[in-house]
Amino acid sequence: MAEKLLELKRVSMAFGGLHVVNELDLHVDEGEIVSVIGPNGAGKTTLFNLITGVYEPTEGDIVFAGRSIKGMDPHKITKLGIARTFQTLRLFLNMTVIENVMAAAFAHTRAGAFRAMLRTPGMRREEGEIRNLAEERLAFFGQRLMGYRWNQPAYSLSYANRRRLEIARATATNPRLLLLDEPAAGMNPTETHEISELIGKLRDEGGYTILVIEHDMLDHGVKISEGSFEYVATDERVVEAYLGTKATATK
Amino acid sequence: MTDAERPTPNVPDSLTEPAGPAVGQDEWVARHAERRLLRGGRLGAVEERLRAAPWWAWLTVFVCLAALLPVGFSSGYVRRVAFDTVLYMLLALGLNVVVGWGGLLDLGYIAFYGLGAYCYALLSSNQFDVHLPTVATVPIVVVVGAVAGWLIGLPSWRLSGDYLAIVTLFFFQIFIVVVTNGDHLFGHNVTGGSNGIGGVDANVRPFNLFGHDLPVAHSGSFNVAYLYVVLAFFAVVFVLLRFVNESRIGRAWRSLREDPLAAELMGMPVNWLKLLAFSFGAAVAALSGTIFAALNAGVFPTTFAFPLLITVYTMVILGGSGSQAGVIVGAIVVNVLLELLRDAGNARYVFYALIVLALFGVYRLSVRLAVVLGGTIALGFVVHGIASAIAKSNVDGPANGENWLIDGLRHWVIVPRDLGPWKQITYVALIGVILLLTLVRGWWRVALLVPTLYLAAFVWENVMLTAPEATRFIILGAILVSVMIARPSGILGERRVEIV
Structure with missing residues (x-):
C-alpha cells in the first residue's frame, strides 16, 4: 500500500x-x-x-x-x-504572467534583500533558475500560456487561461x-x-x-x-x- | 456592402493571421500594444523607442542633466529648488516601496524622515557633545531608521488597509508629541522641544566628506555641494531599490499588494514582507532626514508635520504609485509647480499653458478645439470692446506680475479698476459653471466651455493673482483632480485592473 x-x-x-x-x-x-x-x-x-x-x-x-x-x-x-488553487481565482492580476509563476518560487529560493541590492552572482544565478522554473511550469500547458503571453499582465488572459495560470503558479511552489x-x-x-x-x-x-x-x-x-x-x-x-x-x- | 467591397484595413498579415497554432480568445487583447504602435505612425514609433530605452539610460541622462543644472543657473534660489526637488524625489522613492510596491497605507512615513533628521542632529552637534564623522553618522541613521520601521511595523503585524493607516497615523502623532515635548524627557533635554536643535549653541555640523566641511552657505548663497550629495544619494537609492524590486523580494511585495492571502498561500511570509517594506521605506526616509538636518544646520519639530506627509503622498499618487519613474515625475511636477506659482508672472504662464494643454489633451486637433479656442478669443475681444466703450475704468485696473503675456492679455481680458462685489460673485460663479460643465455633454459642453474659459481668465487675473499663496494650492488641487480623473493610476503609473 x-x-x-x-x-x-x-x-x-x-x-x-x-x-x-x-x-x-x-x-x-x-x-x-x-x-x-x-x-x-x-x-x-x-x-x-x-x-x-x-x-x-x-x-x-x-x-x-x-x-x-x-x-x-x-x-x-x-x-x-502543499499548494492550492482557488475556486474564485486569486491571481496577481497586475503582474505579468511569468511573474505570477516566478513569485510562487519564493518559498524554496533564498536570496534576500541585501543580496538582491548587491546583485551577487549567487542571486543572479538563482534568478535564472527561478525564470527557467517558471518557463518550464508554463510550458506544461502547451501553447496556452506560451511565448509573448509571458510578459502580458495576468488580467489580459481569458478566464480559462487564468485557471491554467493558477495551476501553473501552484506548481511553481514545488x-x-x-x-x-x-x-x-x-x-x-x-x-x-x-x-x-x-x-x-x-x-x-x-x-x-x-x-x-x-x-x-x-x-x-x-x-x-x-x-x-x-x-x-x-x-x-x-x-x-x-x-x-x-x-x-x-x- | 459585402465583405469583398470593404476596404482592407492596412494591417500586416502577422496581425490578421494568428502566428503559430490558434490559441485562446485573449490573442486580441495580448496584441493590443502592437496595434497601438501601428496606429501611432512615426510619433508612435518614437514613443516606442523611448519606452524601450532601459531604465539605467534614463537615470543616467536625468542625473547628468540635474548635475549640469548649476552650470546654467547661478541663482542660489534655483539651485535650492533643485535640491529640494531631489530631496522630495528621494522621499517619494522610499514611500513608493511601502505604498506602491507593498500596497501598505503608511501614514507615519514622515516620522521616519524626522527620526533621521533628529538622529543626525543628536549625533553631530553639541546637544550631547557627540560629533561623529559624517561617513559614520549616515549609515548609523539609516540602520536606526530601518530598525524603527521594523519595530513600528510590529504592532501592525496583522493589520492592512484602513486599520494600518490609522495605527501608523497614531505613531506619527506620537512622534510629533515626543519631539515637541522632548526638552525634558526623563529629566533630560533630548530634542530641544519646540525650539528644536539648532542655532549657534547646538552647532549641528554640516556634512563632512573627503575631509572637507560642506558649510551650509557658501559665500552667502546655497552651497551647491548639497545638490550633488543628494543627487548621489538619490541615484544610489534608486538603483538599490530597483534591484530589490527585480528580485524575489520585489515580486513578493507586489504579490502582497495584489492579494495578500494568495501570496501567503503561495509560500510568501506576508507579515515578514510587510515589515521588510516598512523597514526599507523608513531607511530611505531616515537617509533623507540626515541631509535635511545637515543642510539646515538644525531640526525643528514643525518641519515634520502633516502638510509634508500630504505633499509626499501627492507626489507618489500623482506620478503613479508603484512606478519609480512615476514618483520622480510626481515630485518634480509638484515641487517645481509650487515654486513657479509663487511668482504672479510665472503663475500666469503656468495657468494659460495648462488650460491650452488640457484643451489639446481633451479635444486633440478637432473642429471642437478650434471652436472653443476661437470662440473664447472672440468672446474676449467682444466683451473687452463693450466694457471699454462703457467706461475706461472697466479695463485699466492694475495688473499683477508684469510680463509680455499680460501686455497682450490686457486687450482681451477685462481688469476693472474697482471690482467691488464682483470679486466674490465671479469666483463662486466660476465654480458653479465648472460643476455644470461636468453635467453636460457634446456640443453643449463646447458652447458652455467658451464663457467658462473667459470667466476663468477673468477670475484668474482679478481674483486669484491677488492672493498667490492660496492660489498655488488651488491650482495644484485642480491639477491633481484632473489628473486623477483622466489617469487614475497617475502620470506614469501602469494601468491597474482591480477585478475583471
Missing part, C-alpha cells in the same frame, strides 16, 4: 456555533487523485482552508508527510509541499500535494475535458498527488458527511442535499 501523504484525523471546524466540518477522517496516498464532492455549503472549500492553514481546526489533527501541520502558518505549510478547488468551474465542456486530462497529466508526468474538489474525475471519493458510505448514501440529509426534499408544508 502507498504511503499516506496527507491524513486528517477527526478534524472539526466550527465558526461559533456553526459546525462546518465535523470529525472528518480523510487520507490521501502518494500519487493518488482524490476528489472531494458535496453540495454547496458542505464545507469543501473549508476543508482546503484547513489543510492549507488558513483556518486552524477546532478539533483533530492534520498530518502531512508524517508531520503535524495543525496551527502552522500557511506559507510554512506551502513550503512543506508541491508534493496539489489542492485544486473546482478547477473546471465556469469552463465549457471541451475545456472541462481538457482540465480532466491535465489533472491526469499532472499526476503522471508532474508527479504530484492531487486532491481536487470536482465531481467527475476521481480515483475514489471522500465524504463530507460523517459516517460510512452506506450511511451517507442513505442519509436523508445527503439525499435532500442532492435531490431536494419532498414537498412539505412549512410551519
Whole structure:
C-alpha cells in the first residue's frame, strides 16, 4: 500500500456555533487523485482552508508527510509541499504572467534583500533558475500560456487561461500535494475535458498527488458527511442535499 | 456592402493571421500594444523607442542633466529648488516601496524622515557633545531608521488597509508629541522641544566628506555641494531599490499588494514582507532626514508635520504609485509647480499653458478645439470692446506680475479698476459653471466651455493673482483632480485592473 501523504484525523471546524466540518477522517496516498464532492455549503472549500492553514481546526489533527501541520502558518505549510488553487481565482492580476509563476518560487529560493541590492552572482544565478522554473511550469500547458503571453499582465488572459495560470503558479511552489478547488468551474465542456486530462497529466508526468474538489474525475471519493458510505448514501440529509426534499408544508 | 467591397484595413498579415497554432480568445487583447504602435505612425514609433530605452539610460541622462543644472543657473534660489526637488524625489522613492510596491497605507512615513533628521542632529552637534564623522553618522541613521520601521511595523503585524493607516497615523502623532515635548524627557533635554536643535549653541555640523566641511552657505548663497550629495544619494537609492524590486523580494511585495492571502498561500511570509517594506521605506526616509538636518544646520519639530506627509503622498499618487519613474515625475511636477506659482508672472504662464494643454489633451486637433479656442478669443475681444466703450475704468485696473503675456492679455481680458462685489460673485460663479460643465455633454459642453474659459481668465487675473499663496494650492488641487480623473493610476503609473 502507498504511503499516506496527507491524513486528517477527526478534524472539526466550527465558526461559533456553526459546525462546518465535523470529525472528518480523510487520507490521501502518494500519487493518488482524490476528489472531494458535496453540495454547496458542505464545507469543501473549508476543508482546503484547513489543510492549507488558513483556518486552524477546532478539533483533530492534520498530518502531512508524517508531520503535524495543525496551527502552522500557511506559507510554512506551502513550503512543506502543499499548494492550492482557488475556486474564485486569486491571481496577481497586475503582474505579468511569468511573474505570477516566478513569485510562487519564493518559498524554496533564498536570496534576500541585501543580496538582491548587491546583485551577487549567487542571486543572479538563482534568478535564472527561478525564470527557467517558471518557463518550464508554463510550458506544461502547451501553447496556452506560451511565448509573448509571458510578459502580458495576468488580467489580459481569458478566464480559462487564468485557471491554467493558477495551476501553473501552484506548481511553481514545488508541491508534493496539489489542492485544486473546482478547477473546471465556469469552463465549457471541451475545456472541462481538457482540465480532466491535465489533472491526469499532472499526476503522471508532474508527479504530484492531487486532491481536487470536482465531481467527475476521481480515483475514489471522500465524504463530507460523517459516517460510512452506506450511511451517507442513505442519509436523508445527503439525499435532500442532492435531490431536494419532498414537498412539505412549512410551519 | 459585402465583405469583398470593404476596404482592407492596412494591417500586416502577422496581425490578421494568428502566428503559430490558434490559441485562446485573449490573442486580441495580448496584441493590443502592437496595434497601438501601428496606429501611432512615426510619433508612435518614437514613443516606442523611448519606452524601450532601459531604465539605467534614463537615470543616467536625468542625473547628468540635474548635475549640469548649476552650470546654467547661478541663482542660489534655483539651485535650492533643485535640491529640494531631489530631496522630495528621494522621499517619494522610499514611500513608493511601502505604498506602491507593498500596497501598505503608511501614514507615519514622515516620522521616519524626522527620526533621521533628529538622529543626525543628536549625533553631530553639541546637544550631547557627540560629533561623529559624517561617513559614520549616515549609515548609523539609516540602520536606526530601518530598525524603527521594523519595530513600528510590529504592532501592525496583522493589520492592512484602513486599520494600518490609522495605527501608523497614531505613531506619527506620537512622534510629533515626543519631539515637541522632548526638552525634558526623563529629566533630560533630548530634542530641544519646540525650539528644536539648532542655532549657534547646538552647532549641528554640516556634512563632512573627503575631509572637507560642506558649510551650509557658501559665500552667502546655497552651497551647491548639497545638490550633488543628494543627487548621489538619490541615484544610489534608486538603483538599490530597483534591484530589490527585480528580485524575489520585489515580486513578493507586489504579490502582497495584489492579494495578500494568495501570496501567503503561495509560500510568501506576508507579515515578514510587510515589515521588510516598512523597514526599507523608513531607511530611505531616515537617509533623507540626515541631509535635511545637515543642510539646515538644525531640526525643528514643525518641519515634520502633516502638510509634508500630504505633499509626499501627492507626489507618489500623482506620478503613479508603484512606478519609480512615476514618483520622480510626481515630485518634480509638484515641487517645481509650487515654486513657479509663487511668482504672479510665472503663475500666469503656468495657468494659460495648462488650460491650452488640457484643451489639446481633451479635444486633440478637432473642429471642437478650434471652436472653443476661437470662440473664447472672440468672446474676449467682444466683451473687452463693450466694457471699454462703457467706461475706461472697466479695463485699466492694475495688473499683477508684469510680463509680455499680460501686455497682450490686457486687450482681451477685462481688469476693472474697482471690482467691488464682483470679486466674490465671479469666483463662486466660476465654480458653479465648472460643476455644470461636468453635467453636460457634446456640443453643449463646447458652447458652455467658451464663457467658462473667459470667466476663468477673468477670475484668474482679478481674483486669484491677488492672493498667490492660496492660489498655488488651488491650482495644484485642480491639477491633481484632473489628473486623477483622466489617469487614475497617475502620470506614469501602469494601468491597474482591480477585478475583471
